[in-house]
Every structure is written in structure tokens, then in C-alpha cells.
Amino acid sequence: MRDPQTLPKAHLHVHLESTVRWTTLAEIGAANGVPVPPREHAFAGFADFFDQNDLVRACLRRPADFHRIAVEFCEDEAAQGVRYAEVSFTAAGHGDRLGDPTMPLAAVLDGLAEGGERFGIDTRVLIDHSRRRSVDRAWRSLDLAERYDGVVAIGLAGDEAFPGDPFADVFAAARDRGVHVVHHAGEACGPDSIRQAVTTGRTERIGHGITILDDPDLVAEVRERGLALEVCPSSNVALGFAPSLAEHPLPRLREAGLVVTINTDIPSLIGTPLAVEYARVRDAFGYDDAVLAELARNGIGASFAPDRVKERIRAGIDAWLA
Numbered sequence: 500m501r502d503p504q505t506l507p508k509a510h511l512h513v514h515l516e517s518t519v520r521w522t523t524l525a526e527i528g529a530a531n532g533v534p535v536p537p538r539e540h541a542f543a544g545f546a547d548f549f550d551q552n553d554l555v556r557a558c559l560r561r562p563a564d565f566h567r568i569a570v571e572f573c574e575d576e577a578a579q580g581v582r583y584a585e586v587s588f589t590a591a592g593h594g595d596r597l598g599d600p601t602m603p604l605a606a607v608l609d610g611l612a613e614g615g616e617r618f619g620i621d622t623r624v625l626i627d628h629s630r631r632r633s634v635d636r637a638w639r640s641l642d643l644a645e646r647y648d649g650v651v652a653i654g655l656a657g658d659e660a661f662p663g664d665p666f667a668d669v670f671a672a673a674r675d676r677g678v679h680v681v682h683h684a685g686e687a688c689g690p691d692s693i694r695q696a697v698t699t700g701r702t703e704r705i706g707h708g709i710t711i712l713d714d715p716d717l718v719a720e721v722r723e724r725g726l727a728l729e730v731c732p733s734s735n736v737a738l739g740f741a742p743s744l745a746e747h748p749l750p751r752l753r754e755a756g757l758v759v760t761i762n763t764d765i766p767s768l769i770g771t772p773l774a775v776e777y778a779r780v781r782d783a784f785g786y787d788d789a790v791l792a793e794l795a796r797n798g799i800g801a802s803f804a805p806d807r808v809k810e811r812i813r814a815g816i817d818a819w820l821a
Contacts (some may be wrong), residue, residue, distance in 0.1 A: 501788045503580070503777035507815035509798035510576060510584040510773050512629070512706055512729035512762035514656075515607065517548075518575065518586075519568050519767055529559040542737055542769050551768055556596065565593075565606035566613075572623065573614025579774040582812045583621060584806045585651060586611075587627045591640045600639065601646075606612045608649040621808050623651035625681060630661035632759045637669045644678045651803045652679035652788070654702065659688035667699040674701050679803050681729075683707055686740055690714035697721065704729055704801055707739065709748050711757070718755050727758040727801030732780060733771040734764035760798040792820045 506634050521538045528535035535554065542548075559565060576584050593603035604624070611622045624647075626640045637653075644650040653673055655663050663682065670680045684696035686707035693711050696702040697720070705711075708728035711718055721728075730749055735741040741748070752759050761780060771779070777791055799812045 500781070501791075502774075503791060504578075504774035505811045506580050506774075506777065506791060506795055506819050507582045508580050508593045508777070508795050509760075509802045509804065509812065510579075510581045510586075510762060511704070511760055512697060512728075512764055513584065513586055513599055513773075514587045514765060515568065515572060516552060516559075517765035517768055519555055520574050520575075521767070523568065523571060524555065526560055527564045528554075530565070531538060531558055531560045533557045544737065544739060546739065548765065548768060556593070559603070560577070560597065562602055562606040565603050566610035568608025569607045569704065570614040570617070573611060573618045573620050575772065577618035577620045579772045581773055582815065583799065583808055584620065584622045584803060585625050585802060586622060587625045587656065589629070589656075590624070590643050590650075591636050594639075595636065595644075601643070604643055604647060604650070606741065608647055610648065621804065622649075623803065624649055625652040625654060626650055627656040627683075628666070629657035630655050630659065630663065630666075631657055633667055634669065637666050640672050641669055641676075641678065644673070645676060650678075650723055651750060652681050652703075654681040654683070654706070655696075655700070656683045656706070659684065659686065659692045663692075663695045664702050667701075670699075670701045679703055679708060680735065686735070687688075687785060690717050693717060693721070697724070697726065700703060702726070707735070707740075708757075709735060709752070709805040710722055712748055712751055712755065718757065722756050725758060727760050727797060728752060729762050729801075730759050731762045731764035731776075732783075733769055733776055737765075737769045744779060748784070749780065750784050758797050758801060759794065760801055761794050762798075788814045788820060792816050 590604035594600035683706035
């Protein structure tokens with residue numbers, strides 16, 4: 500078996516706020532007067548997830564804070580064999596919180612540019628928008644996406660119990676203006692969430708999508724359209740959306756002919772960076788190196804990377820397998 504860490508990969512579903520090193524968070528918190536307790540316990544599900552998100556938001560205040568976590572994201576991803584990443588960032592939310600609509604995103608993009616140069620990784624930002632927040636903020640996210648070249652897409656995230664239809668005009672406008680659209684759907688809720696994302700949501704990939712198998716007609720439609728699923732197995736288990744890794748639907752998604760990509764979602768919370776995720780998937784389902792290479796090719800194929808970047812990474816995958 501080849502080392503998954505050396506397999507060139509794309510990472511399509513990962514939230515910047517959930518990649519921050521705990522030591523970094525403690526240092527930034529200390530500089531900003533926010534106490535950060537030692538992290539001495541294992542990840543404890545949704546309560547832990549929301550607590551850390553709140554803590555990260557409280558700590559991140561200065562341009563240097565956002566710049567630093569972006570540089571370190573590049574370093575950590577490159578060490579996992581990631582050659583291209585589309586990292587989700589709640590830019591408009593941070594801008595509203597800090598009273599400066601552009602500073603957080605501009606600082607992150609500067610950090611990604613520096614980190615990309617230093618560590619040999621290409622990155623783009625996907626601006627996510629909570630379904631619980633206003634349509635006006637979603638329009639502001641689209642404005643940011645159009646303003647900054649380093650932003651490649653926008654999309655809905657958060658509690659799927661909140662409908663996506665109120666945002667339909669925003670995402671229709673995004674597609675018309677050349678901004679890609681990717682929504683979270685089919686993680687906590689059933690296939691109806693995915694169907695809305697695919698139809699009025701105009702999504703070009705599906706963030707998670709693990710409940711799609713409950714609707715065979717939707718499986719056929721998504722397969723025909725070639726819409727990739729951004730599957731995050733360890734996160735799904737940690738957050739209670741799959742009972743265990745062995746019982747995760749990933750093999751059945753592949754057997755249904757769907758395009759499956761492997762991602763981490765919240766790696767710093769669950770202690771599972773992308774190379775480890777690939778290894779866990781390999782061990783859980785008995786996949787050989789050819790399947791891991793297929794999953795990696797799916798990731799780069801489903802990405803919004805420039806053709807030259809896709810070609811370079813595909814060549815690296817072929818060399819890894821050879």
C-alpha cells in the first residue's frame with residue numbers, strides 16, 4: 500500500500516475556522532484578551548463544534564489573526580499532500596461582527612497567497628452563508644465574491660432545517676455573473692434538501708449529500724448531471740450523521756455511480772487531516788491504491804481549479820499510482 504500522504508490531492512470541503520491549530524488559537528486569544536482553555540478532551544459532537552466556532556470568532560479580530568491562520572492552513576494542507584484546496588470561509592459574517600466588511604477576507608486571501616507561495620499549494624476561497632442569516636448578507640457575500648479574484652464560489656451552509664429557497668435569486672445571480680455555487684445539503688436532512696440545492700439552489704457540487712440514496716430518482720438525476728458529492732466520513736460520524744465509519748454510506752454512493760470526493764470538513768476538531776481521512780477510508784472499506792487514486796482524481800475533476808493546475812495534479816496522481 501502506498502502512503503496516502505504522498506498522494507496528490509484536492510480538498511474541496513473544509514472550513515477555515517475549523518482548521519485553526521489550538522496552540523495558534525491560544526496565542527491569538529492571549530493577544531486579544533480572550534482566554535483559551537487547554538484542549539484536554541476528545542471531540543464531543545455538536546456542543547463542542549459550536550463552542551469552538553464561538554471561541555474562534557471571539558479570538559479572530561485583527562488582520563494579522565486572519566492572515567496567520569490562512570498561512571498555517573496552507574502549511575498543514577501541503578503536509579497532507581494537498582496540492583489544491585477550496586477552503587470555506589464565512590467572510591460576510593466576520594465582516595459584520597468586526598464592522599469591516601472586507602478586512603477578514605482580504606487578510607485571509609493575503610495569507611493564502613503567502614502560504615501558497617511558501618508551501619507549494621494552490622488555493623481558492625468559497626464564501627459560505629448560514630441558512631439562518633439574512634438574504635441581505637447573502638447578497639453581500641456575492642458582492643465580496645465578485646470583488647476578489649481569490650474567491651471562486653459561494654454557497655449555503657448551516658442548519659438544513661432552514662430552507663434554501665429564499666436565497667434562490669442570489670445564487671441565480673451568482674451563476675449569471677460567473678461565480679460558482681456550492682451548497683451544503685443532504686447531511687442532517689434528507690433528499691429534499693439536496694433536490695432544492697440542485698434545482699432552485701443552482702449548485703454545482705453537493706456538500707455532503709450522504710442522504711441521497713433515500714431517493715433513487717434523485718440519485719439518477721445527480722449521476723446524470725455529474726454533480727460530485729463532497730463526502731466527509733469522519734466528520735459525519737463525529738457529528739452523529741453516520742453511526743460509525745464502517746456503516747458510512749460511502750461505498751454505496753460509489754456503487755450507485757455517483758462521483759465521490761473525500762474531504763475532512765472540520766479537521767482540527769476531530770483530529771483527522773486529509774491524508775488520515777484517506778487512510779481511514781481505505782482501511783474501513785478495503786480499498787486499494789487504485790481506488791484512492793480514483794477518489795483523488797474525482798476531487799481534482801470536481802474542483803474549480805484552472806486547467807493547468809488540474810493537469811499537474813492528475814500527472815502527480817498517475818505518478819503516485821505508477
